Amino acid sequence: MLQAVNPVIPGIAAIAPELVEVRRRIHAHPELAFEETLTSDLVAELLTGWGYDVHRGIGKTGVVGVLREGQGTRTVGLRADMDALPLAETTGLPYASRHANKMHACGHDGHTAMLLCAARHLAATRQFSGTLNLIFQPAEENFGGAKAMMDDGLFDRFPCDAIFAIHNMPGRAAGDMAFRTGAAMASADRVTITLRGVGGHGAMPHFARDPMSAAGSIMVALQTIVAREVDAQHAAVITVGSVQAGETFNIIPETVTMKLSVRALNADVRALLARRIEALAKGQAESFGVTAEVDYDYGYPVLVNHAEPTAFAADIARRMLGAERVETDTAPLMGSEDFAFMLEARPGCYAFIGNGIGSKGGCMVHNPGYDFNDDILAIGASYWVRIAEAWLAA
Incomplete structure (x- = not known):
């Protein structure tokens, strides 16, 4: 059995507190589908400062950050969603939504912050050879932002040999991961x-x-x-x-x-x-x-994970967390996800990361009492870094 020594990369651990603050800033200012102007401004500003080539207005408010290193010809896409829900938050947290009937009740603030955390580390270390495409997507909630980005030429402009995404999952132990080959969401x-x-x-x-x-x-x-x-x-x-x-x-x-x-x-x-x-x-x-x-x-459409990228991603997770914390044949969900459109166009894998059980992270998504568990941010970011470095191995 694989036993992980430390799932969090030391460089990620050092910067994670700053990205937790970024996450909470996004949480306090949620934006609905195709209205993610402040969020995309922040994403673009940070990526630019870290040395990425930043492209905006893809699928209206989408952002793509591109980082090239070495002579490698392989490409990879890592995707995070950015939009909030039309819901009145009841958490009472210091960083709770400041906008009536708008709330990050599905953890997209956390998804964005995890990928930003990985982006900063990858730009600083550059332990890969090839092209890294970071896809910050608008309008996952019911409005098909993934398809809007594709209609704007996402994969023509930013070719990806494979694409990957993760979603937090309340009710699963914090930081544990789950994968499924084939139909994973309805x-x-x-x-x-x-x-x-x-x-x-x-x-x-x-x-x-x-x-x-x-x-x-x-x-x-x-x-x-x-x-x-x-x-x-x-x-x-x-x-x-x-x-x-x-x-x-x-x-x-x-x-x-x-x-x-x-x-x-x-x-x-x-x-x-x-x-x-x-x-x-x-x-x-x-x-x-x-x-x-x-x-x-x-x-x-049905979200269908491809066999090779899913096996690749699950192996990364097992080596990072230990086999006992990774489920490789999780049951499919009857919920839906517009990353399915991207998976129809490119091979890839959509995975789940536990948000926690009970009072910390256990509140189900789309609930006014939900909050993303900041304890998993560094784990998710470390997963992203390992995916990028392994797929684009020098």
Whole structure:
């Protein structure tokens, strides 16, 4: 069994306290998707000061820092997300959000600071040969900032032989890491079903065509798609998150709008769900004498980790932390992540780092009481340095 002596690189340990302060500064000033101007200003300023070639405005507010060293021809991309969530923070911390209904509730402030910490060390030591591309991405939360950067020519302008990303994970021991080859996170699609009938008086439903009855039937029937049409060995989720209709107790509404979240861990299952949801909604609607319009918004694809980069990254983590702190076949998550778009274009690996258990780091993401655990910043930065130095070995 591999036993790590010290997972944190001494040079990282020396500068980590400064980057913790950077993290808390970002935390206090959260910015929503494609609004990360202060954050990207800070990232660009620091990278420039450390000697990186800095490129801005990629995917609106994205930043790429490029550092070349030696004669090596290999390239690598390390990605961190920067955006916050529209949530009111309740932590009461001294560095809590100073902006109403904006909060770093998913740890992207920590992801940014970890990569900045690694960036500073790599620029100072330059123990690699090749091209290092540090990708600071906007708008991971529901808005596809990864795709926006790619549409702006990310990989044409900054070629990457492989790409890597990490995300903090509450409920896993602080600094422990987890990997999975293949499908690691689900696709995420949004569906809007609009039912149109004939409104009427609640006391005389026979004069109406009730879309509410159709909506109730559709809501139940949707679950039979997962239960009876999807292979039981394949995970899928259909969630009806919103039903909007009339406003009073004695009027049958003319329209009902249903909003669905649809997730799958397999591209074929994703396609099956799309076909069957539309067919079922229209068929059920017709049986009630109403019509159904289905608007299917394809969102993030399945996140699929590639075998070679994942094995490479997991080996780095084992040598750094010891085998007992690294899980190499972690269960897939039904959450989604737009790094999936990048993994469709380039080989790479998306990994997880434990944020902690219990009172320190255990609060789940997207919760108003969440905070990134600063104790893992130096570990994450050390992982990034080792990934870069090993992939771009001199």
